[in-house]
Amino acid sequence: MSIQKPSLPKGTRDFGPLQMARRNFILDTIKDTFKLFGFQQLETPSMENLSTLTGKYGDEGDQLLFKILNSGNYLKDVEATDLEKGTAHVLPKVSEKGLRYDLTVPFARYVVMNRNEITFPFKRFQIQPVWRADRPQKGRYREFYQCDADVVGTDSLLCEVEILLMIKRVFAQLGISDYSVKVNNRKILTGLSEVIGEQGREGELCVAIDKLDKIGWEKVQEELAQRNFSADAVKKLEPIIGVNGSNEEKLAFLKSFLSTSEVGLQGVQELEEVTRLLTIYGESQEHLDVDVVLARGLSYYTGAIFEVKVNNVSIGSVSGGGRYDNLTGVFGLDGVSGVGFSFGVDRIYDVMDELGLFPQENLDQTKVLICHFDQAGFEYGLKVLQLLREAGIRSELFPDVTKFKKQLTYADKKNVPYVLVLGDDELVNQTATIKHMASGKQETVALGALIEQILE
Amino acid sequence: MSIQKPSLPKGTRDFGPLQMARRNFILDTIKDTFKLFGFQQLETPSMENLSTLTGKYGDEGDQLLFKILNSGNYLKDVEATDLEKGTAHVLPKVSEKGLRYDLTVPFARYVVMNRNEITFPFKRFQIQPVWRADRPQKGRYREFYQCDADVVGTDSLLCEVEILLMIKRVFAQLGISDYSVKVNNRKILTGLSEVIGEQGREGELCVAIDKLDKIGWEKVQEELAQRNFSADAVKKLEPIIGVNGSNEEKLAFLKSFLSTSEVGLQGVQELEEVTRLLTIYGESQEHLDVDVVLARGLSYYTGAIFEVKVNNVSIGSVSGGGRYDNLTGVFGLDGVSGVGFSFGVDRIYDVMDELGLFPQENLDQTKVLICHFDQAGFEYGLKVLQLLREAGIRSELFPDVTKFKKQLTYADKKNVPYVLVLGDDELVNQTATIKHMASGKQETVALGALIEQILE
Numbered sequence: 001m002s003i004q005k006p007s008l009p010k011g012t013r014d015f016g017p018l019q020m021a022r023r024n025f026i027l028d029t030i031k032d033t034f035k036l037f038g039f040q041q042l043e044t045p046s047m048e049n050l051s052t053l054t055g056k057y058g059d060e061g062d063q064l065l066f067k068i069l070n071s072g073n074y075l076k077d078v079e080a081t082d083l084e085k086g087t088a089h090v091l092p093k094v095s096e097k098g099l100r101y102d103l104t105v106p107f108a109r110y111v112v113m114n115r116n117e118i119t120f121p122f123k124r125f126q127i128q129p130v131w132r133a134d135r136p137q138k139g140r141y142r143e144f145y146q147c148d149a150d151v152v153g154t155d156s157l158l159c160e161v162e163i164l165l166m167i168k169r170v171f172a173q174l175g176i177s178d179y180s181v182k183v184n185n186r187k188i189l190t191g192l193s194e195v196i197g198e199q200g201r202e203g204e205l206c207v208a209i210d211k212l213d214k215i216g217w218e219k220v221q222e223e224l225a226q227r228n229f230s231a232d233a234v235k236k237l238e239p240i241i242g243v244n245g246s247n248e249e250k251l252a253f254l255k256s257f258l259s260t261s262e263v264g265l266q267g268v269q270e271l272e273e274v275t276r277l278l279t280i281y282g283e284s285q286e287h288l289d290v291d292v293v294l295a296r297g298l299s300y301y302t303g304a305i306f307e308v309k310v311n312n313v314s315i316g317s318v319s320g321g322g323r324y325d326n327l328t329g330v331f332g333l334d335g336v337s338g339v340g341f342s343f344g345v346d347r348i349y350d351v352m353d354e355l356g357l358f359p360q361e362n363l364d365q366t367k368v369l370i371c372h373f374d375q376a377g378f379e380y381g382l383k384v385l386q387l388l389r390e391a392g393i394r395s396e397l398f399p400d401v402t403k404f405k406k407q408l409t410y411a412d413k414k415n416v417p418y419v420l421v422l423g424d425d426e427l428v429n430q431t432a433t434i435k436h437m438a439s440g441k442q443e444t445v446a447l448g449a450l451i452e453q454i455l456e
Numbered sequence: 457m458s459i460q461k462p463s464l465p466k467g468t469r470d471f472g473p474l475q476m477a478r479r480n481f482i483l484d485t486i487k488d489t490f491k492l493f494g495f496q497q498l499e500t501p502s503m504e505n506l507s508t509l510t511g512k513y514g515d516e517g518d519q520l521l522f523k524i525l526n527s528g529n530y531l532k533d534v535e536a537t538d539l540e541k542g543t544a545h546v547l548p549k550v551s552e553k554g555l556r557y558d559l560t561v562p563f564a565r566y567v568v569m570n571r572n573e574i575t576f577p578f579k580r581f582q583i584q585p586v587w588r589a590d591r592p593q594k595g596r597y598r599e600f601y602q603c604d605a606d607v608v609g610t611d612s613l614l615c616e617v618e619i620l621l622m623i624k625r626v627f628a629q630l631g632i633s634d635y636s637v638k639v640n641n642r643k644i645l646t647g648l649s650e651v652i653g654e655q656g657r658e659g660e661l662c663v664a665i666d667k668l669d670k671i672g673w674e675k676v677q678e679e680l681a682q683r684n685f686s687a688d689a690v691k692k693l694e695p696i697i698g699v700n701g702s703n704e705e706k707l708a709f710l711k712s713f714l715s716t717s718e719v720g721l722q723g724v725q726e727l728e729e730v731t732r733l734l735t736i737y738g739e740s741q742e743h744l745d746v747d748v749v750l751a752r753g754l755s756y757y758t759g760a761i762f763e764v765k766v767n768n769v770s771i772g773s774v775s776g777g778g779r780y781d782n783l784t785g786v787f788g789l790d791g792v793s794g795v796g797f798s799f800g801v802d803r804i805y806d807v808m809d810e811l812g813l814f815p816q817e818n819l820d821q822t823k824v825l826i827c828h829f830d831q832a833g834f835e836y837g838l839k840v841l842q843l844l845r846e847a848g849i850r851s852e853l854f855p856d857v858t859k860f861k862k863q864l865t866y867a868d869k870k871n872v873p874y875v876l877v878l879g880d881d882e883l884v885n886q887t888a889t890i891k892h893m894a895s896g897k898q899e900t901v902a903l904g905a906l907i908e909q910i911l912e
Contacts, residue, residue, distance in 0.1 A: 006569060008501060014570075016573075017580070036848070037850075042472060045470070047468055048465065095525055113464075364496075386738045394493075394494060
């Protein structure tokens with residue numbers, strides 16, 4: 001066998017110890033919050049039948065699915081004449097499975113297959129990698145984690161409130177303080193298109209006004225004109241574009257602006273109810289920002305729409321979601337409505353990195369390294385190790401009897417905060433010298449006082 | 457689009473809430489132990505280049521790799537004449553990536569690619585799914601988790617001791633008490649083949665004696681004869697087969713039996729040193745069983761060999777590992793030796809299920825469901841919910857104003873231990889009635905006393 005220089009497939013990453021500790025810090029925070037709110041974890045297989053995946057993500061999505069070659073003689077159904085007919089023709093003959101593209105379709109499949117065992121309302125969360133054969137670029141990977149929470153089987157607006165509460169709790173615990181949770185409601189968008197006289201065209205309307213941030217009102221007007229929105233309609237829209245003030249002020253404005261649209265008023269009322277319930281819970285409206293032009297993959301959503309943006313960073317939205325009507329219709333089960341959202345773990349990681357928010361102390365890592373000068377010190381260290389671990393302190397004994405400097409370097413590189421130095425004196429007196437790596441200070445204590453000293 | 461009945465690919469599984477809670481109970485226990493011992497987590501991509509994977513698992517392993525079809529026009533290099541040449545010929549033209557088959561090869565690749573950044577000795581653990589295109593059968597899946605810990609870059613026998621300590625800690629915490637950790641050493645096996653006059657044939661010797669448990673000594677002798685082991689050699693082996701007694705007795709016997717083999721004696725000495733260090737640490741030899749015929753994938757191991765068997769269950773070994781000399785040689789980096797082992801999470805799950813060892817209380821789940829009779833009760837419940845969550849108690853408010861019975865059924869099915877009943881009286885008096893679901897007992901307490909009551 002020839003020796004190869006190994007490499008990673010493009011668009012994929014290893015996560016080494018430091019990255020894993022930081023990722024786990026984020027994921028554990030999210031998981032704790034999900035569980036505190038009564039969500040239960042689900043995991044589905046990485047591979048799904050292509051019949052489950054295909055046609056759910058549009059033509060482009062189908063192209064981006066990773067397909068698994070059938071096992072064994074995968075060519076048995078392929079004739080020479082098939083080759084001329086192209087990849088789409090050959091595909092069903094050589095592949096019947098693909099890798100998970102998101103967590104929503106597998107969730108829908110799970111609900112349909114287990115509908116008789118599931119207790120509704122079903123609050124599930126799911127944290128697993130997904131795969132997309134996208135062109136790799138900065139911040140876009142072919143394998144990345146999604147982190148979804150959904151409630152299906154209830155129309156209660158409590159679900160919307162809880163999504164806001166969970167977002168606020170997670171961000172508070174992660175130390176991200178300067179962010180906005182933008183909220184809107186599909187019904188408001190529907191109402192908008194009604195009152196400007198372009199009923200039923202909220203899809204196109206939203207595609208255009210979604211770009212407001214990027215291209216400005218001038219260009220949005222041009223685009224609407226190109227899409228054959230009447231000049232009158234565009235003019236009528238103008239007051240909406242400039243709306244500002246507190247959420248109460250915006251909602252009051254919308255109530256008047258949408259006064260002739262029943263569905264529009266319903267959307268406003270739903271948003272009002274969400275803020276009212278939030279207040280009863282005892283939570284402020286801080287970070288909450290009613291954004292009447294927020295659209296996000298409008299085709300899915302039928303009620304609330306959410307998006308979280310962290311301010312003053314180069315990264316776009318880090319979380320989003322909304323209410324939908326028909327999760328499982330494509331698998332033959334109608335009437336399963338719900339509301340869900342997703343934390344973008346990779347993006348939250350990048351935000352925290354950019355803002356320097358990761359805790360400085362070593363996450364998840366060894367707290368104490370025991371160092372020694374000879375075999376006797378090593379064996380004494382073994383006893384001390386037992387004491388430390390018995391007290392639940394993450395600790396290591398340097399495994400080789402070797403130069404002290406090498407042991408210190410190990411502690412330093414692994415970012416271990418405390419080193420115990422065990423020399424002849426310590427052994428004779430049954431003590432340990434604690435060296436605090438950051439300050440360089442050291443102190444000799446009796447074994448009986450060691451745990452207390454380290455834990456304080 | 458036609459409506460499909462969705463299904464799972466064969467050999468794959470969904471893990472619903474109860475299974476996930478139980479799996480997490482096992483995995484969290486293992487992770488805590490790994491971290492307590494100073495191991496750091498690594499995650500590698502699900503996909504590896506086929507050049508990284510192929511040739512590492514033997515011919516059969518290559519067959520069992522799941523290959524990913526290239527994206528885009530995957531047929532562009534395939535001519536009609538290629539088809540006749542068969543799947544092995546066509547494969548490199550249509551696929552360049554495969555799914556991870558184990559965690560060892562990706563770990564070796566990681567070490568080679570990051571050798572200049574890694575702090576040695578490197579203690580890493582890795583818990584991720586692997587995929588094998590095996591024929592699915594009871595207890596054998598095409599996607600399953602592996603859970604590995606390895607230390608590379610040191611020859612210290614402390615590593616072997618720590619593996620034993622970690623196994624004992626994990627099993628104690630999981631409540632598995634009747635099990636054996638079988639230990640052996642490759643050098644003892646080498647020594648055995650020397651002293652019976654069949655030097656260098658320990659491979660064949662082990663394949664035969666590995667079957668002792670299943671087929672008995674009579675048949676093992678036949679197999680050895682068929683493999684052209686001399687009658688004299690087989691006769692010389694006999695005392696080893698019947699060896700029993702305490703570990704000390706077995707080691708004493710081996711010392712005498714292997715007295716003419718330098719390498720054999722070294723193996724015995726290593727085992728003795730491991731038990732000596734274990735004693736210094738303060739750990740008993742309970743569960744430890746020196747097993748001179750333990751071989752396990754002998755080709756890898758150069759020193760210690762481990763295997764864990766739970767007694768009185770239908771499942772075979774649940775954990776195993778050993779010391780190896782050359783992890784990364786295949787990728788061009790020599791001299792990386794280490795010792796590692798793996799917990800079989802699926803098998804541990806099955807063992808705990810069979811023995812009824814999963815905690816009866818609901819793992820990881822909602823502790824309190826708040827129930828109500830009308831909108832006023834629902835809104836009062838929202839305040840109470842905030843109190844509970846603020847205290848870190850996993851809790852839910854039933855989201856819909858609906859029949860009380862429906863709410864109780866939800867609590868019952870979700871195995872929620874406490875229900876709070878909020879009626880008019882509770883609202884007026886600012887109290888809550890706590891119903892303990894298992895006993896049916898209920899009690900009305902002031903809101904101020906609620907948290908204490910639930911937490912006790």
